[in-house]
Amino acid sequence: MVKSPTGKTPSGKNTSGRGQRDLKVKVKSARGRTLSSTRWLQRQLNDPYVKRAKAEGYRGRAAYKILELDERFRFLVPGARVVDLGCAPGGWCQVAVKRVNALGEKSGKAIGTVLGVDLQEMEPLAGATLYQLDFMADDADAQVRAWLGGKADVVMSDMAASSSGHKQTDHLRIIALCEAAAYFAFDVLEDGGTFVAKVLAGGAEGELQKLLKQRFTKVANIKPPSSRADSSEKFVIATGFRAA
Secondary structure (H helix, E strand, O other), X not given: OOOOOOOEOOOOOEOOOOOOOXXXXXXXXXXXXXXXXXXHHHHHHHOHHHHHHHHXXXXXXXXXXXXXXXXHHOOOOOOOEEEEEOOOOOHHHHHHHHHOOOOOOOOOOOOOEEEEEEOOOOOOOOOEEEEEOOOOOOOHHHHHHHHHOOOEEEXXXXXXXXXXXXXXXXXXXXXXXXXXXXXXXXXHEEEEEEEEEEEEOOOOOHHHHHHHHHHEEEEEEEOOOOOOOOOOEEEEEEEEEOOO
């Protein structure tokens, strides 16, 4: 249908949107559903990244966060060996598979490896090898190196600790989780490697930043466009790993 500059069709019908219904999906509270869960569901139904993920076949909106981070820092390159910690449901692995050419779809480019680990069992994903593993177990780093057949070029994590409902407690929990992921990365990363992890802003990041700056040549903190504006999450990207 062709619109005129006034927002009317040739028949004179107004299509400018003035007076039209609000197209946002509204969710009514139901018995057994809390107000917070109702708000979460309404936000999900109206989130453009959720809709886009479904349309493009990604397992979750989080896929766009790693896409945006990689667009800026270019760490998911053909031939790279990638470890995704807490990888369920697999959106970050999906992005990594394409970017590192794990399926060999890019002719003439090196073929990479994507290895995902999580506490829960996951649906198989073409191009990625997924394991049910606690990355904080004593022998987890050795096991991952054995699966990879060597060291990794990238260790990435979109993990978050279970919410307690207390903002400061949740902040401390995710910082501790991120520090554990960083120490794991120290054990499995190749020289020059990259570490990417989600954190929550809240004032306790100083020690984490200090830790990473001791082992990487550059440390940056980014909030990608797909990260919700009302969320305190951000991502730390540490590049140029220096082995001890």
